[in-house]
Amino acid sequence: MKLRLIFLFMIISFGQLQAQNEVIxxxxxxxxxxxxxxxEFIEHGDIIKISKVKKPTLEIYAPSKRNATDKAVLIYPGGGYTMLAYDWEGxxxxxxxxxxxxxxFVLKYRLPNSKSQKTPNxxxxxxxxxxxxxxxxxxxxxxxNPNKIGVIGFSAGGxxxxxxxxxxxxDNNFKEESIDTISARPDFMALIYPVITMKDDYTHKxxxxxxxxxxxxxxxxxxxxNELQVTENTPPTFLVHSSNDNAVPVENSIQFYKALNDKKVKVEMHIYPYGGHGFSLAINQKGYLHTWLDRLDDWLKTM
Incomplete structure (x- = not known):
């Protein structure tokens, strides 16, 4: 009986540890x-997919206090503006x-295919x-540090x-609160196999x-x-893409790189010969594709 109680206590304690992430x-x-x-619909398969988002949230992941730096990042999962690959890219x-x-901070954002929006885009x-x-x-x-907050997005999240x-x-077209007067400019961006253009030649339809x-x-x-919207005030950007991406052509990143470079915005790009689309952390990919995270880590240290 005593062993059963200890085991039950361990399960409860483990569950509490797993439930520490705050969602606002x-x-x-x-x-x-x-x-x-x-x-809202959540599909639990190999990837957790969320669609029909009505109430946007931020899920907060904090490092241990002894390891913490003063940087932060908002994460935008992809999913073709149809769903969110919430764990895979979040x-x-x-x-x-x-x-x-x-x-x-993982953002569960509204998707434009929902009927619950007046102007979906x-x-x-x-x-x-x-x-x-x-x-x-x-x-x-x-x-x-409020001046060290960046954003990373994957595919449509990119x-x-x-x-x-x-x-x-x-500009906002709704009644603002005081928080809506704060700058929304990211201090840096990481775009991973991103959709950039809406033009016919290279867009993801x-x-x-x-x-x-x-x-x-x-x-x-x-x-x-967004290659047409770059200005001198666009944040420093890190780009990753694969040459054999048959869903979102690599030209999306190339065009954005050129637009940033033309405006003298600090930009770094890594194009891998393989990987296709949607490789996330690339842990199980062949070769050295997974080292894109090392390159991102190096780049973040310069921010």
């Missing part, structure tokens, strides 16, 4: 939304950042802006990250169709083609 809601009243019967990435002493950026402002507002609480990095000062529709106007195509 981004909004008291979610802007640009309408009430529907639609419900929470697993957060754990890696924690191993480097960096506080990580505006919702992801609204959540990205608010997430950056929330972290900056609460920087002291987490021991973060498009959202690059949209934030180039259009962080987009699935992401484009979800974000701006199958027959978008020229204005929307240009607005969300």
């Amino acid at each position: 809601s981004l909004w008291k009243i979610v802007p640009n939304s309408i009430e529907t019967s639609e419900e 929470t697993e990435i957060a754990k890696w950042f924690n191993s480097k002493g960096i506080t990580a 505006e919702a992801p950026l609204q959540d990205a802006q608010r997430a950056m402002r929330w972290v900056r507002f609460n920087a002291d609480k987490f021991g973060i 498009h959202l990250a690059s949209t934030l990095g180039t259009q962080f000062d987009t 699935g992401s484009r169709n979800q974000l701006i529709g199958k027959t978008p106007t020229k204005e929307l195509i240009e607005q969300y083609s």
Whole structure:
């Protein structure tokens, strides 16, 4: 009986350790939304996939206090603006950042294929802006330097990250709170096999169709083609892509690199000959693709 009680106590204690990550809601009243019967859906398979997001959240991953630096990063999982690969390109990435002493925040952002939004293409950026402002507002609480907060995005999450990095000062069309006056500019960006352009030549059609529709106007195509939105104030950027990416052509990263370089924005790019699309940490990939994390670590130390 005594052994059973000890075993039960160990299970409960382990469960408490596993449940330490705080999850906060981004909004008291979610802007640009309408009430529907639609419900968020979570699919538990090889990858945890979340779709139909109605209430955006930040999940907080903090490193141990003795290892902590004063840097932080917001993580935007990909999923073609249809769903979020929440663990594959979210929470697993957060754990890696924690191993480097960096506080990580995984953003569960609204997706434009939801019926619960008035103007679907505006919702992801609204959540990205608010997430950056929330972290900056609460920087002291987490021991973060408010001038050392970056963003990393994968695939369509890379498009959202690059949209934030180039259009962080987009005006709000909702009633603002005081937090909405804080700068939403990231201090650095890491874009991993990102969707960048919405132009026909190299776009990822699935992401484009979800974000701006199958027959978008020229204005929307240009607005969300982030290689066209780069300015001298775009944050320093780290890019990773594979040459054999058949989903999001490597030209997305190449075009963004050129736009940044032309504006004299600090940029570093690593193009691997293999890896395809969606390799995440690349732990089980052949060769040296997994070393992209070492290159990111080196680059972060210069920020």
